[in-house]
Amino acid sequence: MKNKFNYSEADLATFDTIMADCGWIVYEDALDVDFVDEIANSLVNAYDERRKIQVKNGIAAVMNGTLHHLVEKDAFALKFLDQKYCDSQIRHFLDGNYILNSLGAVINLKGDNPYVQNIHRDIRSYTGNFKLMIQMMVILDDFTLENGATHFLSGSHHSKEKPEADFFYKNSDRAVVKKGSIILFDSNLWHASGKNHTNGQRRTLTMAFTRPFFKQQLDYPRALGYTFGEGLNESLRQVLGYNARTPENLDEYYQPVEKRMYQPGQG
Template identity: 35%
Template sequence: MSSGRVESYGVLRQRQCTSRYETVAEEVRERGYAILDDVCSEADLATLSEAFENVRARYVGAYGEVRLRAIDEYHTIRAMLTHGENAFVKLALNEHLMTTLKLLIDGRFVLNQQNGVINPSREKYNQGKWHRDLPYQHFVSSRPLAINALFCIDDFTPENGATHVLPGSHKSEELGSDAYVERNKVQIAAKAGSFIVLDCMLYHTGGENRSDLPRRAVNHVFTIPFFKQQIQLPNNLDGSSLSPEARDLFGFNYVEPASIEEYLASRGQKLTR
């Protein structure tokens, strides 16, 4: 029986992981992805599933199925936490996720986006192509600038189109050749209630959903404050009851000033904190 220790010789240095969060962070740094499981109770997962359907119904009602399909947005729900369901505010602040993110991103980070994603049964959708979550960028960095945390509302299985990733591609500027992608892609199976954590520069794609049910998830992108939010959350979210930490995470402290006067006032506020 294995002791769990790796035998080696001639090794002068080896990383040590003393928690599951450090293990997840190590996997993300090295191969670009990992699964952070058991992050919520069954009751919380049921609440999130119901809230997802409530938000989806209101979203489609507000913007219209015809319009959303015409612009290839029908299977995406933008800015989930701004639609009156506190469950998605709590999800973005999940303590297990926050612990992991603090190991991966140096210094402060903000929630750049939180979107509901639906992989429909036997139908193409806009996440079914290889991409990075910082699209159109062909650079690599020595440490993560942005992390994707994809929360599984439903189980992710090969049958229902679980996400494919290209391991290690967050360290390469170009997408590999078609042959390389086909030979080296990996499909990630994950249980409902887990986060699939990716370096945002990792190439990935949604799989083909061959099941009879849609596969649902809530996608989070966390970035250093250098990046603009996809949708400006402070203008669309009531921050009056949020903690200082939550206000910081949701970008209330990083909205660009609209004038010199606003800039000078914000500088004064920062100096008095």
């Protein structure tokens, strides 16, 4: 049965309507299955690396199955971002150029209780009608009611106050969607990952895109290297934040326009 939030063929006017009314929208068959499997398989080593740091720093209990900041030179992230999935929708929602705020993943397993299962929204301050951030989920396994399909309280992006748990779970919609789908949702929307009651894993990429002046969760240009950025195409330079950097000294500040850290057109 077709998901009622699936508007894969939607034009931007329909996108506006469903995002205003519900706060989230599904695009099915967005990624090639082979690419989905490539991404999913890469999470094994990526999680092991991050888990060691979580354990070392004493935050393992609430971080089960969560992976943060998967933007790396030799992994899938640059290939993914270069495809510009939902670019017109994100650009339309944020009214111009945008940058990546974060790119991570969740591996939802039976018995885990990570923080993403709490009712939350993905932006700390309620921004109302001012669109500052949009979230993207890339579905790496079929989402079902049994394996923890995400709860979305449709329309709650218009509410500043966190809903009571009883009301949230009674009234939320479930993102029952197929592997390879993309979900876009307003960052003001209240949601929660479901609990996995199966013996399988339920994996998804999670990311946020913002207007360029919004600070990234991780300084991707500095992490990847400024020299590395010189070899990227203009689209990747833009989305990774190379055109919206902060100078660290006067020499970087006093530059002709074409060499400035913060380029024109970034809002």
